[in-house]
Amino acid sequence: MGVFIVKLLSRIPLAVSYRVLAPLLSFLLFRVFKYRVKIARQNLARVYPAKTEAERELILKDYYQFLGDMFVEVLRSPHLSDEDFLSRVKWENPELINDLWADGQSIVLMALHQCNWEWLLHSATLTLDPPLEVIYKPLHNKAFDGYFRETRARFGSILVPHKQAVQLFNHRKDPFFLVLLSDQAPLKKRKKVWSMMLGQDTAFPLGAELFAKNNNAVVVYGWPRRVARGYYEIRLEILAEPPYQQEGNEILDAYAKRGGEAIVAQPETWLWSNRRWSYTKAEDPTLSASDDH
Template sequence: MLTYYLVLPFIYLISLLPFALFYGVCDFMFVLLYYVTGYRKKVVLQNLRNSFPEKSEKEIRAISRRFYRYFCDLLLETFKTLTISREAAIRRCKLQPEALALFNRYAAENRSIMIVMGHYGNWEWAGNTFSLQGRHHLYVVYHPLSNKYFNGLIYRMRTRFGTGLIAMKDTFRDMVAHKSELDATAFIADQTPAPNSAYWTTFLNQDTPVFQGTEKIARKMNYPVVYVCVQRVKRGYYEISARTLFEEPSKTADGEITAAHTKALEADICAQPEYWLWSHRRWKHKRPEPVAAKVSPALTVL
């Protein structure tokens, strides 16, 4: 509690800075994290080396450096959500006309949708823009923080423009409860699930577990699955693109939805790798060994 109240005034101070000064603070933070503390630098470099074995060490370190610049901007841009105006939020994170048309079509058809995306670009600002411009009521599936004070801060930031939050453990129950509404439920699907319950695939040249819950819920609710990418255009500016992966998820085969949204995210990362969250320990689990079939003792007697 004490840490929260000590840090909170600085968070609001940073949030209130005009953008020219704000990004000066981001530059200072980059120097601190990249050159002084080396925050998770080993994790970032190893993730990049494993993901891009064809790249030279010079290329890997260049991507790493660009990632840290983006990462520092991203962290402080999240705080900006506390005080940013509606006009600035929409100006700095725009829905592409094609994306807005897609969402408006589903709204006109009175169809709720499921949005799937990754930790790429600025997903926090994208939620604000969607809530301000979209006709669907946006709900974001999230992991509540264990610290109730910081969790409350995050909750205020994310719900300021009307976005609703759903705790991951309550996702299906809450979606059923909201079934009469025109909803868009957003899943950030590149988090790390328990290895034994995950869908395993090759992602960025590595064995990777992926949550199956997104697919299971999509097939039960039969909402169109829309993949969203938040592309950084230049410093402080983003564009949101969207495309439908599946109109009728109930007709898909097991693993089809999971494979499709994972492949879509991989393509975006490969195009501009510095804008993904490389500091995350995405590959901390190993693929479980297949369980050997048990042979009855009677069958072993010749």
């Protein structure tokens, strides 16, 4: 039933959804169900202690309005044409990745859960030359999981189950183009890297650091920006490139710094309702008392 309703709502044109469905969803999430509102408020208070409560509440309100917009955008995705995506998501300098790929270089593209990351992935398959591989964690609901996997696959993304990622990317023989959204907290029991982002000690999954260094891949950062309702731009820049030092966390440190700058530039478009700082560095069971990274 849930998937049937989603498919039914996906047929509503974006112009109508923006006027009716998006404001309704935003209101329900923010005012009625209060979906992770407490978590989002706590995160904003951590990152912006110098702002007044009213200023933080304005960001919070804008964030939930954006969530409503993004939901209807993702909902509508199966019915958008290639031309729709190309007109709505502009890549400022795709030649950066295309030239690296032409040279036989493996590439790790790092980005945040910022702006409409699903549209960014879809448009990447239309704009960039290399086949796009993305690590995918299946949803608990099998019906919804199948629906969203089908939607992503339609645009040409190669979905890699997260449990197979280390096997596939730890030492890869052929060049690859892997997209990683590495700004969500890893499980507490998993080994991780700690770095400063937005003034906070922040845990990051190890994947990007390991995969890039073990394959001498160039790491590119994708900086997205919402320019209007339903329209985005993304700028690419080299974040790190070989030769790498095997010791240290140069890649994730650079990602944390750049990601923090991107969030501050357009805070309402980042995923504030994620439990990003659900545990502290002192509570990390994988660190010894003398470990300083």
